Amino acid sequence: MLFKKKIELTSHKFKFNVLILFSLIFLIILLSLSNGSVNLTGKEVFNALLRQGDEINQIIIWELRFPRLLASLLTGAALGTSGALLQGMLKNGLASPYLLGISAGSGLVIILLISFGLWLPFLPIVAWIGGIITTSIVFLLAKTNRGISVERLVLAGVALSSLFGAIQSMILLQTEDGRVQSALTWLIGSLNSRGWAELKLASGPIIFALIISIFLSKQLNLLNLGDDISISLGNPLNRSRCLIGASATLLAASSVSIGGLIGFIGLIVPHAVRSLFGRDYKIVIPFSALLGGFTLSTADLVARSGSVELPVGIITSLLGSPIFIFLLYKNKKLTNKKM
Amino acid sequence: MSFVIKDFSTGYDRKEIIHSLNLTLKNNEWLGIIGANGSGKSTFLKGIGRILKPFSGTAIIGNKNIHNWPTKDIAKEISFLPQIQNYNLQLTVYEFVCLGRSPYKEWWNWNLNNYDNSIVLKSLKATELCNLKDTLICNLSGGQRQRAYLSLALAQEPQTLLLDEPTTFLDINYQIKFLNLLKRLKNEQTLSIITVIHDINLALRFCDRIAVLKNGKILALDKPKKILTKELIKEAFGVEISLINTPIGLQICILD
Numbered sequence: 001m002l003f004k005k006k007i008e009l010t011s012h013k014f015k016f017n018v019l020i021l022f023s024l025i026f027l028i029i030l031l032s033l034s035n036g037s038v039n040l041t042g043k044e045v046f047n048a049l050l051r052q053g054d055e056i057n058q059i060i061i062w063e064l065r066f067p068r069l070l071a072s073l074l075t076g077a078a079l080g081t082s083g084a085l086l087q088g089m090l091k092n093g094l095a096s097p098y099l100l101g102i103s104a105g106s107g108l109v110i111i112l113l114i115s116f117g118l119w120l121p122f123l124p125i126v127a128w129i130g131g132i133i134t135t136s137i138v139f140l141l142a143k144t145n146r147g148i149s150v151e152r153l154v155l156a157g158v159a160l161s162s163l164f165g166a167i168q169s170m171i172l173l174q175t176e177d178g179r180v181q182s183a184l185t186w187l188i189g190s191l192n193s194r195g196w197a198e199l200k201l202a203s204g205p206i207i208f209a210l211i212i213s214i215f216l217s218k219q220l221n222l223l224n225l226g227d228d229i230s231i232s233l234g235n236p237l238n239r240s241r242c243l244i245g246a247s248a249t250l251l252a253a254s255s256v257s258i259g260g261l262i263g264f265i266g267l268i269v270p271h272a273v274r275s276l277f278g279r280d281y282k283i284v285i286p287f288s289a290l291l292g293g294f295t296l297s298t299a300d301l302v303a304r305s306g307s308v309e310l311p312v313g314i315i316t317s318l319l320g321s322p323i324f325i326f327l328l329y330k331n332k333k334l335t336n337k338k339m
Numbered sequence: 340m341s342f343v344i345k346d347f348s349t350g351y352d353r354k355e356i357i358h359s360l361n362l363t364l365k366n367n368e369w370l371g372i373i374g375a376n377g378s379g380k381s382t383f384l385k386g387i388g389r390i391l392k393p394f395s396g397t398a399i400i401g402n403k404n405i406h407n408w409p410t411k412d413i414a415k416e417i418s419f420l421p422q423i424q425n426y427n428l429q430l431t432v433y434e435f436v437c438l439g440r441s442p443y444k445e446w447w448n449w450n451l452n453n454y455d456n457s458i459v460l461k462s463l464k465a466t467e468l469c470n471l472k473d474t475l476i477c478n479l480s481g482g483q484r485q486r487a488y489l490s491l492a493l494a495q496e497p498q499t500l501l502l503d504e505p506t507t508f509l510d511i512n513y514q515i516k517f518l519n520l521l522k523r524l525k526n527e528q529t530l531s532i533i534t535v536i537h538d539i540n541l542a543l544r545f546c547d548r549i550a551v552l553k554n555g556k557i558l559a560l561d562k563p564k565k566i567l568t569k570e571l572i573k574e575a576f577g578v579e580i581s582l583i584n585t586p587i588g589l590q591i592c593i594l595d
Binding site for chain 2: 145146215216217218219221222224225226227228229231232233234235236239240243278279280282
């Protein structure tokens with residue numbers, strides 16, 4: 001009886017949280033479209049979206065705010081989902097989308113291209129390729145004759161990140177100041193002046209990987225039971241890890257090609273989802289996408305609301321750290337209550 | 340359906356632990372595996388549970404070599420429950436047991452049909468967990484959790500159950516209850532069972548045959564009454580015992 005009551009309460013809490021999240025997403029969409037250097041009313045936004053009314057308003061919405069909003073929603077969704085996939089696969093709450101070497105690989109090629117002034121128009125796609133190649137190397141290093149080892153994946157990711165990080169610093173020190181500024185904006189992560197060009201490149205892979213990720217939630221639930229039981233239930237570990245790793249990499253690399261290396265979203269969002277909506281990966285994956293999109297759009301709105309626009313990566317880190325500490329504190333309280 | 344293990348060797352990385360082991364598990368038979376620590380009991384079970392790859396030899400169920408056949412097909416025949424399990428699962432017992440239907444589903448599909456649901460409910464009923472189906476796994480007691488894992492295994496509809504020390508974390512009351520439940524299920528569902536078990540008296544009481552392992556090889560394999568000699572136990576475990584006749588049959592008492 002007591003358990004039944006607990007389940008009912010959980011269900012009510014879940015529905016309430018879902019309602020709040022959707023309301024907040026709707027609100028942030030409205031605010032992102034209406035707020036900026038030129039403030040628009042709701043009616044002006046609506047008319048501009050229908051390509052009616054003032055032409056300048058239409059340009060503001062269709063060429064600046066709408067693509068940037070889509071970029072923030074997609075990038076946030078990609079980072080949140082990528083983090084959830086990796087935390088589930090590695091069974092480690094500290095796993096982030098950049099753990100498997102994406103940041104190292106993408107960061108290195110970004111700095112190389114910017115420092116030497118090469119192929120700058122192709123920066124997003126080259127960053128994407130850099131991330132994918134580095135993660136592939138990490139997976140190759142993690143392969144043993146017993147399959148892909150989780151510990152080796154993490155260690156190989158850390159080792160390559162450290163090596164590439166050192167090379168990045170070395171190149172940055174030799175680079176002229178103007179270019180360092182530009183490289184840093186990519187490394188911190190920014191959505192400034194991101195538009196349809198970046199979306200055309202990255203939205204396809206992100207949407208594809210998001211759909212695959214939702215189907216992978218069953219595999220994550222099975223992996224969560226432990227490797228031995230997972231195998232006993234007919235789940236081939238290597239195939240699952242490759243599919244999950246590939247989807248997480250595709251999501252993270254695509255998000256890097258839009259906004260650079262935006263930190264903390266991939267780490268914190270899955271934790272918040274588990275705390276607010278539950279631990280079943282059928283829930284964690286789609287809600288990590290929703291909450292990730294909401295969080296990054298909010299951070300981006302904050303980043304461009306001041307007199308000087310800040311890179312959104314600074315806002316996610318500034319807000320992310322206290323939220324993470326709050327979640328840790330809340331979990332500690334819950335653990336103490338349980339004990 | 341018999342489970343024939345022939346010249347089977349396995350181990351970790353390049354180190355062979357189990358050496359050319361031969362064994363046939365008959366249909367509806369309960370085989371207990373006993374042996375000292377480090378004798379290779381769990382390694383053997385992991386080998387025939389497909390957790391470890393074979394170095395040589397075969398393990399054939401029906402006409403399927405379990406290491407060559409698709410893993411999902413073998414999961415419909417054999418279910419393996421390891422000793423160490425994840426106790427902190429935030430899934431309800433029902434959601435957890437539903438995962439037992441995975442071998443019958445494609446990797447992208449988690450929807451259970453009416454038949455799947457009926458099997459899940461049957462498994463819950465068999466392990467007397469229907470009233471706890473909405474409880475989270477992490478909130479169950481040790482005995483209830485062990486039954487939930489058994490229920491998960493039953494939902495696979497296997498012919499053979501492989502259990503690695505299933506009574507380790509249970510008190511003596513739950514140990515007997517759990518093994519009695521296994522015995523009932525074995526008879527009702529015509530299951531074949533292999534259990535690694537530390538308690539020789541429980542093995543004597545419940546198993547149809549017992550295999551004694553030492554250094555990765557079978558020291559003896561026979562019916563409990565035939566196998567139990569002071570000399571054998573001394574050789575396998577290095578302890579002196581006395582045999583006692585009790586109302587439940589022959590039991591051992593360690594003298595060292």
